[in-house]
Amino acid sequence: MKKTHIAALIVIGILIAFIITQSSSYSTYETFETAYSEHSDQEFQVVGWLEADREMVYEPEIDPNKFTFWMKDKKDVVRKVIYYDVKPTDFERSEEVVAIGRMKGDEFHATRMLLKCPSKYIEEGPQIREVGGGTKGA
Amino acid sequence: MEELQINYIGEWLRTGQLGHLLTIVSLVSALLATASFYIATTQEDQQLDLANSWKRIGRVSFGISGLCVIGIFCVLFYLIFNHRFEYKYVWQHSSLELPVYYMISCFWEGQEGSFLLWSFWTVVLGGFLMRWAGKWENSVMTFVGMMQIFLAAMLIGIYFFGYKVGSSPFLLLREDMPHLPLFKNANYANLIGDGNGLNPLLQNYWMVIHPPVLFLGFAATLIPFSYCMAGLWKRNFTDWVLPTLRWSLFTGALLGTGILMGGAWAYEALSFGGFWAWDPVENASLVPWLVLIAGIHTLLAYKHSGHSLGISLILISASLWTILYSTFLTRSGVLGDTSVHSFTDLGMSGQLLFFLLFFIALSIFLMLKNWSVVPKTEKEEHLYSREFWMFIGSLLLSVFALLITIDTSWPIFNKVFGTNRTITDPITHYNQYAVWFAIMIAILSAVVQYFRYKKDDLGRFLRKVALATVISVVLTGIIAFFGEITTIVYILILFAAIYVITANAAYIFMVLSGKIKIAGGSVAHIGVGLMLLGILFSSGKKEVISLNRLGIKFGEGFNEQDNRENVLLYKGLPIQMNEYWVTYVGDSISGPNHFYEVRYEKKKKKEDTAEEVFVLFPNAQFGKDNGLLPNPDARHYLTKDVFTYVSSVADKERTDKGIELKEIELGIGDTALVGGKFLILKNINPNPVHPMYLPLDGDIAAGAKLEIQTMDGRKYEAEPVYLIRRSEETGFDDFIDDLSLTLKFDKIYPKKGKVKLSMIQEEMTDFIIMKAIVFPYINVLWGGCLIMVIGFFMSIIQRYQEGKRKRKRKAAIE
Numbered sequence: 001m002k003k004t005h006i007a008a009l010i011v012i013g014i015l016i017a018f019i020i021t022q023s024s025s026y027s028t029y030e031t032f033e034t035a036y037s038e039h040s041d042q043e044f045q046v047v048g049w050l051e052a053d054r055e056m057v058y059e060p061e062i063d064p065n066k067f068t069f070w071m072k073d074k075k076d077v078v079r080k081v082i083y084y085d086v087k088p089t090d091f092e093r094s095e096e097v098v099a100i101g102r103m104k105g106d107e108f109h110a111t112r113m114l115l116k117c118p119s120k121y122i123e124e125g126p127q128i129r130e131v132g133g134g135t136k137g138a
Numbered sequence: 139m140e141e142l143q144i145n146y147i148g149e150w151l152r153t154g155q156l157g158h159l160l161t162i163v164s165l166v167s168a169l170l171a172t173a174s175f176y177i178a179t180t181q182e183d184q185q186l187d188l189a190n191s192w193k194r195i196g197r198v199s200f201g202i203s204g205l206c207v208i209g210i211f212c213v214l215f216y217l218i219f220n221h222r223f224e225y226k227y228v229w230q231h232s233s234l235e236l237p238v239y240y241m242i243s244c245f246w247e248g249q250e251g252s253f254l255l256w257s258f259w260t261v262v263l264g265g266f267l268m269r270w271a272g273k274w275e276n277s278v279m280t281f282v283g284m285m286q287i288f289l290a291a292m293l294i295g296i297y298f299f300g301y302k303v304g305s306s307p308f309l310l311l312r313e314d315m316p317h318l319p320l321f322k323n324a325n326y327a328n329l330i331g332d333g334n335g336l337n338p339l340l341q342n343y344w345m346v347i348h349p350p351v352l353f354l355g356f357a358a359t360l361i362p363f364s365y366c367m368a369g370l371w372k373r374n375f376t377d378w379v380l381p382t383l384r385w386s387l388f389t390g391a392l393l394g395t396g397i398l399m400g401g402a403w404a405y406e407a408l409s410f411g412g413f414w415a416w417d418p419v420e421n422a423s424l425v426p427w428l429v430l431i432a433g434i435h436t437l438l439a440y441k442h443s444g445h446s447l448g449i450s451l452i453l454i455s456a457s458l459w460t461i462l463y464s465t466f467l468t469r470s471g472v473l474g475d476t477s478v479h480s481f482t483d484l485g486m487s488g489q490l491l492f493f494l495l496f497f498i499a500l501s502i503f504l505m506l507k508n509w510s511v512v513p514k515t516e517k518e519e520h521l522y523s524r525e526f527w528m529f530i531g532s533l534l535l536s537v538f539a540l541l542i543t544i545d546t547s548w549p550i551f552n553k554v555f556g557t558n559r560t561i562t563d564p565i566t567h568y569n570q571y572a573v574w575f576a577i578m579i580a581i582l583s584a585v586v587q588y589f590r591y592k593k594d595d596l597g598r599f600l601r602k603v604a605l606a607t608v609i610s611v612v613l614t615g616i617i618a619f620f621g622e623i624t625t626i627v628y629i630l631i632l633f634a635a636i637y638v639i640t641a642n643a644a645y646i647f648m649v650l651s652g653k654i655k656i657a658g659g660s661v662a663h664i665g666v667g668l669m670l671l672g673i674l675f676s677s678g679k680k681e682v683i684s685l686n687r688l689g690i691k692f693g694e695g696f697n698e699q700d701n702r703e704n705v706l707l708y709k710g711l712p713i714q715m716n717e718y719w720v721t722y723v724g725d726s727i728s729g730p731n732h733f734y735e736v737r738y739e740k741k742k743k744k745e746d747t748a749e750e751v752f753v754l755f756p757n758a759q760f761g762k763d764n765g766l767l768p769n770p771d772a773r774h775y776l777t778k779d780v781f782t783y784v785s786s787v788a789d790k791e792r793t794d795k796g797i798e799l800k801e802i803e804l805g806i807g808d809t810a811l812v813g814g815k816f817l818i819l820k821n822i823n824p825n826p827v828h829p830m831y832l833p834l835d836g837d838i839a840a841g842a843k844l845e846i847q848t849m850d851g852r853k854y855e856a857e858p859v860y861l862i863r864r865s866e867e868t869g870f871d872d873f874i875d876d877l878s879l880t881l882k883f884d885k886i887y888p889k890k891g892k893v894k895l896s897m898i899q900e901e902m903t904d905f906i907i908m909k910a911i912v913f914p915y916i917n918v919l920w921g922g923c924l925i926m927v928i929g930f931f932m933s934i935i936q937r938y939q940e941g942k943r944k945r946k947r948k949a950a951i952e
Contacts, residue, residue: 002518011533027562043562064907065702086704086786086907089766100562
């Protein structure tokens with residue numbers, strides 16, 4: 001066997017070892033019921049929808065880094081979510097919410113969020129130009 | 139079903155038809171060019187005349203294909219320029235108010251336009267090859283032609299046996315969305331008010347220059363690939379190394395520049411708070427570059443030692459495979475939510491997959507068929523030889539690229555294998571292993587060149603490398619001590635970065651005796667070292683200075699409080715952030731941008747005069763689909779950047795803004811919590827002092843001595859005055875400017891022993907919520923990038939002159 005082959009094998013071995021040791025820093029999509037962990041640095045992603053009729057609290061005057069709302073996950077479980085950041089603008093319009101964080105008691109503490117907003121393009125198509133407005137009686 | 143044939147009026151149909159015709163001609167002529175170059179290649183060793191006439195046909199048809207591409211560009215630009223919104227592409231990607239210089243960006247917002255750009259660069263590069271490739275022209279152009287076929291097919295938008303091939307940029311809106319009621323109107327073309335507009339993120343000067351460079355890099359990976367294929371096909375690897383090396387270096391330089399410009403754009407225009415976020419799209423451009431760099435190094439090893447040709451062929455081909463794979467990832471819609479900048483799905487995943495598999499299959503076929511003739515050396519590489527360690531370095535680069543590819547592909551694995559894996563925090567995740575690869579690769583690029591090719595003596599090597607090693611260890615110690623770097627990994631990166639810089643600088647002076655002309659490689663390595671240093675300082679030592687210090691307590695174990703990186707700034711009310719006092723001065727609107735004027739004053743205490751004042755204008759656009767899109771502003775210093783962006787603003791359309799009135803009754807010594815502030819009535823002053831109040835005889839006057847405390851512990855004093863003069867009740871208000879607060883003394887109730895006060899809070903509804911970050915030494919990163927690219931071009935020139943000398947020598951011998 002050539003030295004290059006041995007070197008290649010060693011490097012590939014390192015690669016496999018890497019993937020195995022790394023697997024703890026991967027996570028999975030969870031629901032509220034399963035997003036619990038002993039480790040404080042482990043986070044989960046919960047996919048769900050905003051419960052638009054329940055209260056949403058954002059009081060930047062008191063704390064600009066805290067926003068609470070209610071969210072329903074894929075198993076129809078509704079939980080309060082506390083998001084430690086600025087309330088995203090147009091949040092009410094979001095179709096789907098991916099909250100990243102973990103459960104603490106009955107609340108989900110999110111450090112990051114991904115939002116999926118409906119595209120205006122698919123929704124409405126082109127806007128029609130106003131014609132003839134203001135030229136009446138000319 | 140009422141299907142009425144409507145005769146539409148006011149559409150510019152002819153223009154679109156011309157464009158569509160050009161896409162078809164470009165495809166057909168690319169097919170012809172490929173076939174001609176193929177025949178010419180098979181004939182060039184037997185019947186040179188025949189081969190030459192086929193070559194001429196190939197050149198003309200490739201030229202026609204190229205002219206068509208330029209024609210398509212012009213037609214599409216003409217439609218965008220004239221705002222012909224009946225065309226879907228024009229409507230979707232432009233708008234009436236779009237300035238002309240951003241119209242060019244419309245080409246890379248959409249898939250069709252970016253394929254057009256790719257195709258454009260391919261024909262330009264093909265043109266260079268037809269002029270200068272010499273004896274390699276026929277074979278190399280065959281593969282360039284194949285690529286041109288695929289790219290042209292992306293734009294035709296024609297159904298073949300029920301399968302849609304490509305997506306035409308000349309599709310009409312009514313063909314795309316026929317169900318809309320708008321299209322019942324024959325004159326609809328004149329009724330469309332405005333286009334959907336260009337994504338504000340793309341309205342940035344970096345987005346005018348970055349995509350063309352990146353796509354030139356993308357297109358250029360084809361050329362070294364084609365040389366590898368041509369070498370295998372012709373079973374000829376003499377006179378092959380230099381042009382392949384030149385084109386690989388050229389591609390490496392451009393792809394590298396493109397990626398770095400992308401980083402600069404992300405830093406300047408996006409608000410991730412950094413230049414690299416390990417986004418799938420970023421990874422997709424980094425991986426081909428890493429693989430190509432690995433290929434360049436093995437190719438150099440082959441050139442000097444005869445080893446590693448096989449691995450070079452694989453790596454250089456793989457750089458095109460990874461380009462095509464990334465094209466598939468970013469355009470087929472599989473990435474979905476995981477990326478901020480992938481394209482929307484056009485239903486072309488099948489075609490994109492075929493595109494990828496075709497080129498992989500083609501290269502594997504040619505490799506298997508001709509592997510036996512790939513020159514190999516029986517002798518093993520010596521352990522103390524440059525080629526062996528270059529091979530190890532390339533292997534590390536490839537493994538790194540492979541790891542990134544695997545982690546970027548999780549959305550695909552999840553789809554194929556039904557798994558459920560995701561990466562929650564990409565930056566931490568990738569950095570975890572990126573640092574180790576960076577350290578190992580950097581150390582190799584510091585020392586490997588001190589080895590001689592073929593065989594070296596360990597003692598000689600150690601003596602040569604000793605000086606740079608000692609200097610680096612000492613420098614690392616000093617910088618780590620004064621820079622307060624304590625983490626082992628950071629110290630190792632610091633050492634690796636310094637080692638690359640000093641070892642390569644020493645190499646230029648000691649081994650090459652300062653001959654800068656042949657030092658391209660070392661210069662590029664120094665650039666890499668500086669980049670590493672810049673990354674280490676700017677990311678490792680970056681500091682969010684807008685930390686929220688409001689006195690809100692969390693329970694035990696809330697690590698989220700580390701996350702409190704946004705600060706609310708009321709208009710006119712300064713807040714301290716490290717050495718700065720920061721004030722939101724006001725906002726203004728210019729075009730689609732809302733500018734927020736933020737004044738930074740460097741001073742210790744609020745009362746001090748500022749040592750330094752600067753004003754930043756972070757701006758934001760309020761997009762139709764995505765809420766607030768911030769565009770940061772930064773104050774650039776030689777040693778650091780103060781970076782600011784707005785993460786949220788007050789809702790100016792709220793109706794209840796303006797004045798808020800609160801009435802309170804207090805006795806002496808009482809405290810009330812009003813509007814988030816504590817109000818304490820300290821005393822009643824029978825002889826009030828107020829700048830507006832001139833005491834007269836017969837006045838009944840009293841001042842309410844008040845103390846106001848904010849939640850964050852700031853204290854203010856105020857003394858509004860109550861006055862009865864000639865039996866008329868009146869008074870003088872007091873103001874606290876910092877809080878935009880007015881205090882009124884309304885009444886005295888002697889029986890109850892209380893007074894009535896009102897607190898008026900005005901204009902406090904105008905605020906911004908912003909984030910401020912200091913990036914130290916980010917200029918070291920950008921400087922390193924520049925030096926690396928310069929190094930690449932120096933090497934290209936060096937290899938070009940080497941080729942010229944060789945040709946001269948050959949001519950002299952003949």
